[in-house]
Amino acid sequence: MALFEARPGEQRGHAGSPRVWPFVGRHEELAALAACLDSTEAGGVVLAGPAGVGKTSLARALRNAARDRDWPTEEVAATRAAASIPLGAFAHVLPDLQAPGTPLVDLLARAAATLVARAEGERLLLTVDDAHLLDDASAALVHRLARAPEIFLVATVRSRETAPDAVVALWKDELAVRIDVEPLDDAAIEELVAAALGGQPTRALVHRVHAVSEGNPLFARELLLSGLESEALVEVDGVWRWHGPSGGGRRLQEFVEARLDRLTDAERDALRVIAFGEPLGVTLLESIVGVDMVDALEHRELVTVRREDKRVLVRLVHPVYGEALRAGTAPRQAAAAQRRLAEAVSSVGANRREDRLRVVLWRLESGGPQDSEALLAAAEEANAGFDHVLAERLAWAAQPDGGDEAEMLLARSLWLQGKGAEAEAVWAGLAARADSEERTVAIASSRSNNLFFTLGRPDQANRALDEAESAVEDGLARVPLVIQRSVYSLYGGRPLDALIESRAALERDDVPDTSVAQATVIAAPAQAITGRADDAVAMVDRVLPLALGLRGDDAAQLGGQLLAARFLALTIGGRLHEAADLAAAVHQLAVEHSSHDGLATMACASGQVALARGRPRTAIWWLREAASLLRVHDRNGFLPWCLGELAAAAAIVGDLDEAGAALAEADSRRNPSLRLFDVELAVGRAWHAAAAGARRAALAILDDAATWASATGQATFAGMALHVGARLGFAAEVVDRLEVIAATVDAREVVIGARHARALVNGDGAALDEVSIAFEEIGAVLRAAEAAAAAAAAHRDAGRMRAATAAAARAHGLAGNCQGATTPALAAMSEVEEAGALTPREHEVARLAAHGLPSKDIAARLFLSVRTVDNHLQRAYTKLGVRSRRELTESLSSGHAGDDEK
Numbered sequence: 001m002a003l004f005e006a007r008p009g010e011q012r013g014h015a016g017s018p019r020v021w022p023f024v025g026r027h028e029e030l031a032a033l034a035a036c037l038d039s040t041e042a043g044g045v046v047l048a049g050p051a052g053v054g055k056t057s058l059a060r061a062l063r064n065a066a067r068d069r070d071w072p073t074e075e076v077a078a079t080r081a082a083a084s085i086p087l088g089a090f091a092h093v094l095p096d097l098q099a100p101g102t103p104l105v106d107l108l109a110r111a112a113a114t115l116v117a118r119a120e121g122e123r124l125l126l127t128v129d130d131a132h133l134l135d136d137a138s139a140a141l142v143h144r145l146a147r148a149p150e151i152f153l154v155a156t157v158r159s160r161e162t163a164p165d166a167v168v169a170l171w172k173d174e175l176a177v178r179i180d181v182e183p184l185d186d187a188a189i190e191e192l193v194a195a196a197l198g199g200q201p202t203r204a205l206v207h208r209v210h211a212v213s214e215g216n217p218l219f220a221r222e223l224l225l226s227g228l229e230s231e232a233l234v235e236v237d238g239v240w241r242w243h244g245p246s247g248g249g250r251r252l253q254e255f256v257e258a259r260l261d262r263l264t265d266a267e268r269d270a271l272r273v274i275a276f277g278e279p280l281g282v283t284l285l286e287s288i289v290g291v292d293m294v295d296a297l298e299h300r301e302l303v304t305v306r307r308e309d310k311r312v313l314v315r316l317v318h319p320v321y322g323e324a325l326r327a328g329t330a331p332r333q334a335a336a337a338q339r340r341l342a343e344a345v346s347s348v349g350a351n352r353r354e355d356r357l358r359v360v361l362w363r364l365e366s367g368g369p370q371d372s373e374a375l376l377a378a379a380e381e382a383n384a385g386f387d388h389v390l391a392e393r394l395a396w397a398a399q400p401d402g403g404d405e406a407e408m409l410l411a412r413s414l415w416l417q418g419k420g421a422e423a424e425a426v427w428a429g430l431a432a433r434a435d436s437e438e439r440t441v442a443i444a445s446s447r448s449n450n451l452f453f454t455l456g457r458p459d460q461a462n463r464a465l466d467e468a469e470s471a472v473e474d475g476l477a478r479v480p481l482v483i484q485r486s487v488y489s490l491y492g493g494r495p496l497d498a499l500i501e502s503r504a505a506l507e508r509d510d511v512p513d514t515s516v517a518q519a520t521v522i523a524a525p526a527q528a529i530t531g532r533a534d535d536a537v538a539m540v541d542r543v544l545p546l547a548l549g550l551r552g553d554d555a556a557q558l559g560g561q562l563l564a565a566r567f568l569a570l571t572i573g574g575r576l577h578e579a580a581d582l583a584a585a586v587h588q589l590a591v592e593h594s595s596h597d598g599l600a601t602m603a604c605a606s607g608q609v610a611l612a613r614g615r616p617r618t619a620i621w622w623l624r625e626a627a628s629l630l631r632v633h634d635r636n637g638f639l640p641w642c643l644g645e646l647a648a649a650a651a652i653v654g655d656l657d658e659a660g661a662a663l664a665e666a667d668s669r670r671n672p673s674l675r676l677f678d679v680e681l682a683v684g685r686a687w688h689a690a691a692a693g694a695r696r697a698a699l700a701i702l703d704d705a706a707t708w709a710s711a712t713g714q715a716t717f718a719g720m721a722l723h724v725g726a727r728l729g730f731a732a733e734v735v736d737r738l739e740v741i742a743a744t745v746d747a748r749e750v751v752i753g754a755r756h757a758r759a760l761v762n763g764d765g766a767a768l769d770e771v772s773i774a775f776e777e778i779g780a781v782l783r784a785a786e787a788a789a790a791a792a793a794a795h796r797d798a799g800r801m802r803a804a805t806a807a808a809a810r811a812h813g814l815a816g817n818c819q820g821a822t823t824p825a826l827a828a829m830s831e832v833e834e835a836g837a838l839t840p841r842e843h844e845v846a847r848l849a850a851h852g853l854p855s856k857d858i859a860a861r862l863f864l865s866v867r868t869v870d871n872h873l874q875r876a877y878t879k880l881g882v883r884s885r886r887e888l889t890e891s892l893s894s895g896h897a898g899d900d901e902k
Helices: 027-038 055-068 104-118 136-146 165-172 186-197 203-213 217-230 250-257 265-277 282-289 291-299 319-328 331-347 353-366 372-384 388-397 403-416 420-432 437-454 458-471 479-491 495-506 513-530 533-548 553-572 576-593 596-612 616-632 639-652 656-668 678-691 695-711 715-727 731-742 748-762 765-778 781-797 801-815 824-836 840-850 855-862 866-880 885-893
Strands: 044-049 073-077 124-129 151-158 177-180 233-236 239-242 303-308 311-316
Touching: 027 044, 027 055, 027 177, 044 055, 044 165, 055 073, 055 124, 055 151, 104 124, 104 136, 136 151, 136 165, 151 165, 165 177, 186 203, 186 217, 203 217, 203 239, 203 319, 203 576, 203 596, 217 233, 217 250, 217 319, 233 616, 239 616, 250 319, 265 282, 265 291, 265 311, 265 319, 265 331, 265 353, 282 291, 282 311, 282 331, 291 303, 311 319, 331 353, 353 372, 353 388, 372 388, 372 403, 388 403, 403 420, 403 437, 420 437, 437 458, 437 479, 458 479, 479 495, 479 513, 495 513, 513 533, 513 553, 513 715, 533 553, 553 576, 553 596, 576 596, 596 616, 596 639, 616 639, 639 656, 639 678, 656 678, 678 695, 678 715, 695 715, 695 731, 715 731, 715 748, 731 748, 748 765, 748 781, 765 781, 765 801, 781 801, 781 824, 801 824, 801 866, 840 855, 840 866, 840 885, 855 866, 866 885
Parallel strands: 044 151, 044 177, 073 124, 124 151
Antiparallel strands: 233 239, 303 311
């Protein structure tokens, strides 16, 4: 696939990039510019902003708009070189203007007259780029032209740059409207990245580009091109992501170097120190490079010095400078800068935890002396901060002096990267020489987790727990092993067992806080799946503050796992609005912390809740991102779950190819340990079968899944599967079992679903209306649309035409928010509407009658006979279920019967 699509005649730059970059996110500015063009009072506009923010692109857009109006245009670009020559910027526009000895006043008058004459009776748009660089004479000419009604001036100026007084006077004297061009927001950067790459970017990639560029389009462009050049930016399964270490490519380094070309060697050295250490306390930096140097760099606007909380910190003026400086620094110079930083921070005590980690890293990078204790502490910090690659490196560096503790950290960091086989090799050796009950339990818990999830060896996982239990006599010490068994029970598809096992840990008074949090991670989803979703949410809410107060490597992991458990309980409970908000918040945290597992899991969760809310295309977008990440490494074995959701979403929008491919891949990637997602996979398979026309086969799939789920205690999942069967047209076959389940659970989808199925069986239009409202209230818009469609059919069959029309209109409105979903229920709605809708002529006659026109006048207006009008009107009465013109007026005024209301 082409990375960039060039316009006809465009030349391509590096990596196929177009010379014209995607122009996005400037709707407000473009609207303001258009208003200025339309105004007869505005003499022009001044676009102000930092370098690279897009001022020239906006000026170009305005120039193109003027040309569309057949305005003549001229362009002037100011430069530092031309600034030494009077009217130098206008030399190419006014080549024969100057004559030796001509007074400046006369020269300006002749120049202005010449440009005005070129307008030829129209308004001429004059673009002056980088007007802050104009010489005084050119600035005076621009000021004079801004007063001429024949000229519309468009000037760009760089904020915080000194500009000639005549240029500043443009907006101060209100000769032109000043528009400050701000950096792009996150949404616009996402649009830019997607347009530039020609594909879907991960949210992590968008976040990185926005964070480094700070919304500056030029910096974003250079970062993307550098990523392509260095192959750090890669496309995986149609989704673009940043892969590998941070750092700028050659383009980015050259881009920044062009802005630092006048620095002294000492200034460059100082900037390198800041690049490798930022943010740095101002006092610390002054001790390294000197007070005068810090002042000089601040004066040259290369650094910022700001108070943040209780500290005054120094940063480079823009993150992109740090990216390029770090990548472009020679190894020897980088080592020297990091040694200076390590020595300076160590000399003042390195009291902050983050300082201790940074000192270890600086010494590691510069080859300085290290001690194993510091390396191990740093490795724990790195794992807690989701930088598992760094944690692995630090754990290796701590050996052999770090002993078994170093190997434990090494195994954990390998596992957290999805390197299951390598982690098992380390843990197996540790297990063989464990010399305490505490160490035996810690190794068995982590090792069995790796065996169960990452390697898909459930028998070996349970054997590792058995061996540990036989070696541990202390009941309290065995609690983590009990919790671990509950994990495997839950994900093995046995939530009742998981609930019993996790509660055994929670009911002890002497269990430490970490174990309480770990047990709740399992107990809450088990409770939701077995039928008590609201209680599960409350359980998480009680424990979450305790977990967030924990310290160490497990704290961040536990907090995320508890939030994921809360999300599952909210979704199962039908609290879809809350679930969507939580998924967005947790995903954003994962983006900010670069947590691969968090990004993948919450992208999948976001897709799941989008599908539940009736937004299948949004779901597909999220699920593709999740699948792309999980294919890189899937430590928890969640890819088949994600693919099952993707299959359902794709089938609902009619994409059988994507749905089929997702199911085939899910089957090939099944983890024998994991049975908890079997119902999700069955639902995806059923939607695919139904979309392919095999609805009876779909029912068989759902029936089998519900039977198995009921037998294993997954009551809510069984109910959800049966409700899908009702939605596919088999309400009579599933309603009795569905009602039995609904009586035992609080999952709103199941409870409302049982009412939905019974109303379908009874053909009860009023009950279906209520079901539609109930589904809409919980955020399940597609199911609300389906219920409304069924209500329309039921009302029509019962002869209640006005109710049928209202229900059909409601169904149509709800379905319009479902992103092209094509389910059997919505297809049936289309048939009902076609059978009962007014023809264009019937609607025209009915509308005129509703406005009070008698049949005679309608006939004259439409060139019809009075009898024909009455026939059309009678058919409209029948279809709408009304008996008089007054009722007809009420029906049509409700907006439910007319094509012109759509």
